[in-house]
Every structure is written in C-alpha cells, then in structure tokens.
Amino acid sequence: MxxxxxxxxxxxxxxxxxxxxxxxxxxxxxxxxxxxxxxxxxxxxxxxxxxxxxxxxxxxxxxxxxxxxxxxxxxxxxxxxxxxxxxxxxxxxxxxxxxxxxxxxxxxxxxxxxxxxxxxxxxxxxxxxxxxxxxxxxxxxxxxxxxxxxxxxxxxxxxxxxxxxxxxxxxxxxxxxxxxxxxxxxxxxxxxxxxxxxxxxxxxxxxxxxxxxxxxxxxxxxxxxxxxxxxxxxxxxxxxxxxxxxxxxxxxxxxxxxxxxxxxxxxxxxxxxxxxxxxxxxxxxSEDGAIWLSPSLLSPYQFYQYFFSIADADVVRFLKTLTFLSIEEISQIESEMKGPGYVPNSAQRRLAEEVTRFVHGEEGLNEALKATEALRPGAETKLDWKTMETIAEDIPSFSLQLDQILNLSLLDLSVRSGLLESKSAARRLLKQGGLYLNNIRVDSEAKKIEPDDIVDGKLILLSAGKKNKMIVRIS
Structure with missing residues (x-):
C-alpha cells in the first residue's frame, strides 16, 4: 500500500x-x-x-x-x-x-x-x-x-x-x-x-x-x-x-x-x-518453574541472578532483544568478550543490571545488587541480620538451637545443614579453598562455631563455592 x-x-x-x-x-x-x-x-x-x-x-x-x-x-x-x-x-x-x-x-x-x-x-x-x-x-x-x-x-x-x-x-x-x-x-x-x-x-x-x-x-x-x-x-x-x-x-x-x-x-x-x-x-x-516478573513470586535478587547466569552464547542476543542499549554499545561489549583481559561474566552483569532495572526499577536493582554482594564469598561487606532476612527466602535454610550449634565443627555443620552430602566432601572442598563461613574462607578442619560467628545472634551463612549457599537459623 x-x-x-x-x-x-x-x-x-x-x-x-x-x-x-x-x-x-x-x-x-x-x-x-x-x-x-x-x-x-x-x-x-x-x-x-x-x-x-x-x-x-x-x-x-x-x-x-x-x-x-x-x-x-x-x-x-x-x-x-x-x-x-x-x-x-x-x-x-x-x-x-x-x-x-x-x-x-x-x-x-x-x-x-x-x-x-x-x-x-x-x-x-x-x-x-x-x-x-x-x-x-x-x-x-x-x-x-x-x-x-x-x-x-x-x-x-x-x-x-x-x-x-x-x-x-x-x-x-x-x-x-x-x-x-x-x-x-x-x-x-x-x-x-x-x-x-x-x-x-x-x-x-x-x-x-x-x-x-x-x-x-x-x-x-x-x-x-x-x-x-x-x-x-x-x-x-x-x-x-x-x-x-x-x-x-x-x-x-x-x-x-x-x-x-x-x-x-x-x-x-x-x-x-x-x-x-x-x-x-x-x-x-527454569528447573524450579517460570521466571516471574512479579517480585512477590520471584525476588529482584533471583531475577538478577537468572540473567547473570546466562551462557555466553546467549548474552549478546539478549542484550539486543531485552535491553535498550544502543547497537554500538552492544557491539563494543561483544568485542570485549572476545578480547584479552575480559573479565568473565562482565557482559552478563550488564545484561542483568539493565533487565532488572527495566522490570523492577532502580529500587529493585539496588536490592538485587546489595543481596548479590552480601552473598558473594570473600566479600568485604559486613553481614547483618536485616540484610540476610531480605534474601532468606531466596536461598535454602536450616534451623538449629543455640546449644546444638556452639562448638560444632564447620565440617559437621556443612553436612548436617544439607549444604554438602558428606564430611569427606566438605573436607575436600575446604582443602580446595571453597568452603566459606559468613563469606570468609575457612582453611582449618578444626574450625568450630563460636558465638562471634553468629550474625547478630540469629543466623550463619555457609557457602560451598560461589553458588551453593545455606542459611543456618538459630532458634
């Protein structure tokens, strides 16, 4: 016409x-x-x-x-x-x-x-x-x-x-x-x-x-x-x-x-x-169901993490279809991914930030970034109970009474909470430098839980590598 x-x-x-x-x-x-x-x-x-x-x-x-x-x-x-x-x-x-x-x-x-x-x-x-x-x-x-x-x-x-x-x-x-x-x-x-x-x-x-x-x-x-x-x-x-x-x-x-x-x-x-x-x-x-857009069904943190975990093969296409970045900027990101010195997941981080901001706004993005930093092994961010409670629904949790956890070895706690399947697996991960207590790497098999390890007297964060985490609640 x-x-x-x-x-x-x-x-x-x-x-x-x-x-x-x-x-x-x-x-x-x-x-x-x-x-x-x-x-x-x-x-x-x-x-x-x-x-x-x-x-x-x-x-x-x-x-x-x-x-x-x-x-x-x-x-x-x-x-x-x-x-x-x-x-x-x-x-x-x-x-x-x-x-x-x-x-x-x-x-x-x-x-x-x-x-x-x-x-x-x-x-x-x-x-x-x-x-x-x-x-x-x-x-x-x-x-x-x-x-x-x-x-x-x-x-x-x-x-x-x-x-x-x-x-x-x-x-x-x-x-x-x-x-x-x-x-x-x-x-x-x-x-x-x-x-x-x-x-x-x-x-x-x-x-x-x-x-x-x-x-x-x-x-x-x-x-x-x-x-x-x-x-x-x-x-x-x-x-x-x-x-x-x-x-x-x-x-x-x-x-x-x-x-x-x-x-x-x-x-x-x-x-x-x-x-x-x-x-x-x-x-x-996903393995657990749909990637919901409503924060009441999927938190901004989980939404952010989904895009942060997108494979390299999909990230550029997603930047084009799901963000409003210019084609020129996306091409630059694609070139950087193929070049020397590229920091892994940098493109995914930009994708996750842009899509989370579009769906959940600046407030939702800030919530996701704060939770991501709080849960990052080796992070210098000081954990507090209020921050942990906002993300508690996003990761598995396990409850123990105070007298059951004090002086319990970290290896035993890792198995008892369900973070790791066996004490030998926990010992092996510790030797590889992948076992964390409240984001701090633990190198000693003799480490036992002390009062100062309990964040605000309420919980403990265990991490097996970067992705597998467990919150231990103190009842």
Whole structure:
C-alpha cells in the first residue's frame, strides 16, 4: 500500500474512534498510566527519533513478520499499538517480557500503546503453541490475575519513559465481551469468518492432527481475538497489533475481520520471535518453574541472578532483544568478550543490571545488587541480620538451637545443614579453598562455631563455592 493510502487509512481510523460515544466511566482495569522514573538518555532519544520503529525492531532481532511494508515508511504517522496478555497466572513471566519490550520501543518512538489483558479470552484459552487444552480458571482467580498483571504492566511501562500519560492505556477485554450475546456474535461476526481459513491456521492444524484434538471452544479463540482487534480499531483508534510469532494466525484473523466487516484497510500486524535459547528451547522456564516478573513470586535478587547466569552464547542476543542499549554499545561489549583481559561474566552483569532495572526499577536493582554482594564469598561487606532476612527466602535454610550449634565443627555443620552430602566432601572442598563461613574462607578442619560467628545472634551463612549457599537459623 502506498504511504498516502496508509496515512488516509490511519486518519479514517482516528476519525472512527473519535466519533464513538465516550464511556461514562473507566472500568477497574482501564486506566492511563502515570509515567515516571528516569528520563530516556539522549542517545536513546536520538536513536529512536531518526529511525523507523520497525527498522529498529528488525535490527535488534525483534521482528519476525509484518503484514505490510507500509509500516517501514520513515514518515509513518503516529500509530496506536496493542499487545494482548493472557491472565493464566497471577504474574507475567519472562516469555511475556518481549511483548512489553516491543511496546516500549513503539512508545519510545513516539507512538501510543495499549496493553490488553484477556479477562474474557482467558476464560477460553489460547491454543497457540499448546499441545493440550489449558486448565479452566475460576472467575475469582481470573479477576485476581487480571488485577495483578495490570499492575505489573503499569509499573514496567510507566517506568523510565518521558512520554505523556495518555500514551499508555491498559484495557480488559471482559469490559466489552460481558455484554455480547451469542446470537448477535454469530450474526455480526461469525458469518464473516471463513471456516477454511480458520482451519488452515497453524495452531489449529497442529492440534487437529494430534491425539488430543481441539475443542470447539479453543477453535473459536481466533475469532475472539480477531474481534478484540476489530473493537480496538473501531472504538479505540488502535491500528497495529503485535504478538509473538505463534500469534500470526490470530492477528491476521483480526485484520481479515476488520477488512470484511468494516470494509476498510489500515489494520496491521507485527510479530516478534519467541524467546529461545541458542539450542532452540524456550526461555522463561527454569528447573524450579517460570521466571516471574512479579517480585512477590520471584525476588529482584533471583531475577538478577537468572540473567547473570546466562551462557555466553546467549548474552549478546539478549542484550539486543531485552535491553535498550544502543547497537554500538552492544557491539563494543561483544568485542570485549572476545578480547584479552575480559573479565568473565562482565557482559552478563550488564545484561542483568539493565533487565532488572527495566522490570523492577532502580529500587529493585539496588536490592538485587546489595543481596548479590552480601552473598558473594570473600566479600568485604559486613553481614547483618536485616540484610540476610531480605534474601532468606531466596536461598535454602536450616534451623538449629543455640546449644546444638556452639562448638560444632564447620565440617559437621556443612553436612548436617544439607549444604554438602558428606564430611569427606566438605573436607575436600575446604582443602580446595571453597568452603566459606559468613563469606570468609575457612582453611582449618578444626574450625568450630563460636558465638562471634553468629550474625547478630540469629543466623550463619555457609557457602560451598560461589553458588551453593545455606542459611543456618538459630532458634
């Protein structure tokens, strides 16, 4: 489509939106964000203002597919872009972070963004990328998840931006779906959907070929998401939907409905690659479960440590996709990693700092850095009970009474607490210089626990190497 046509269609979209009756009141989950925090640095502002956002996404490995190259035009008018988030848990996880990152890039490039939480579609479940049907959530759990996820998105998108509060909106699609009647939907939407096209979607085809098959409920999901796009296009002036590469079928279902029902062009889709490791497996899961974005489920310290432990093979790609550092600075980091004198994990440290700051803010990053320093073997930071209590939930703990621990050998304590499996393993680690008591290396097998070893009379920190730690609580 020519750029002039794109501009005309965008203008028509805005005209349609402004002609709609304004809502008398906002719903609980429909509210503009109070944008605050650090202003964008000058480098980021200049980088964004002179480049088309689609080109930026492509350069950083954040572009998979696009419905029209018209969005690449250097003078594309301001867009309103939305991304959907399923409330299937009380927190978003690392796999959802890319959607927030891409929304933030649109925001930084002068566009307006909408985060849509699926209070209605969450009752159905998106079959995309799933081999079995999602478990059904009760309404109370769903409402709780919607509220929690909305708050998380508000916190992240509202942090570190210098744009106006009207540039970001959070919506809940239950606000319009709760009044839709089945017969009206079949008449007004269903008759425009082509069954052949619906069955050809990859998410549907794969499930139909599986032993589990697909329920009619899941089959209709693409129509529900498609109607969300139509509603937002018509009533909110939204003209672009973004999503992971597995959402391509759902997104194009929306552009098709808009074209058929409203008899207009001007609705576009953009997808980004899923978050994958270098071996092709999905990121976002660890041995203990999802990497949650909510600090109530995963502390900023644990979040920071996850990125600090990323393999060298993945760190540069993550710097491009999950941070807002310039490509030039990332290239410099990559060169330093290959050069002599590189300090191991320096790139990971920068990655962990940038992503933790984006998700948890300066306060969360400071908490993570303080905990990291406190738990570092050989650190000069003096341990105190208050600092240890803030990170106690992040590492294993073991309780003993005071009379059980005084004069107990460090080797015996290491085994009794579960830090090490045997006394011989503890003795071997001590000889290798890897056994620490309150971050101080212990060299003597005869070391016994004394009153001065108990931090503020409440606990002891044991470390086996840099990663394996145990807090011993004194009861």
């Amino acid at each position: 020519a750029f002039a046509a794109l501009a005309a269609n965008l203008s028509r979209t805005l005209l349609i939106a402004t002609s709609q009756r304004q809502r008398a009141a906002f719903s609980l989950y429909h509210f503009p964000l109070l944008l605050h925090g650090r202003p964008l640095n000058c480098q980021t502002c200049l980088y964004s203002s002179r480049r088309n956002v689609v080109e930026i996404l492509e350069e950083r490995g954040l572009l998979d597919s696009i419905t029209s190259d018209a969005l690449r035009h250097p003078d594309v008018p301001p867009l309103r872009v939305y991304c959907g988030f399923d409330p299937t848990a009380e927190s978003l996880h690392l796999g959802n972070l890319l959607g927030i990152i891409v929304l933030s890039w649109f925001l930084r490039c002068g566009h307006k963004v909408v985060a849509l939480v699926g209070g209605a579609t969450g009752r159905v479940g998106d079959p995309s990328g799933k081999s079995v049907e999602r478990p059904e959530l009760d309404p109370l759990s769903l409402d709780r998840n919607v509220a929690a996820i909305s708050a998380t998105i508000q916190s992240i998108l509202g942090r570190g931006s210098s744009t106006s509060s009207s540039s970001v909106t959070i919506l809940n699609n239950y606000d319009w779906w709760k009044d839709v009647k089945l017969l009206d939907f079949l008449r007004d939407v269903g008759r425009f959907a082509r069954v052949g096209a619906m069955m050809s979607k990859e998410s549907v085809r794969k499930r139909l070929e599986s032993e589990q098959g697909m329920s009619y409920t899941e089959f209709t999901y693409q129509l529900l998401q498609g109607y969300d796009f139509l509603h937002l296009f018509r009533d909110e002036g939204v003209n672009v939907q973004i999503g992971g590469s597995d959402q391509w079928g759902n997104i194009t279902a929306g552009t098709d409905l808009i074209r058929r029902i409203l008899q207009t062009e001007g609705a576009y889709g953009v997808t980004f690659p899923l978050l994958l490791k270098s071996d092709g497996t999905k990121f976002g899961k």
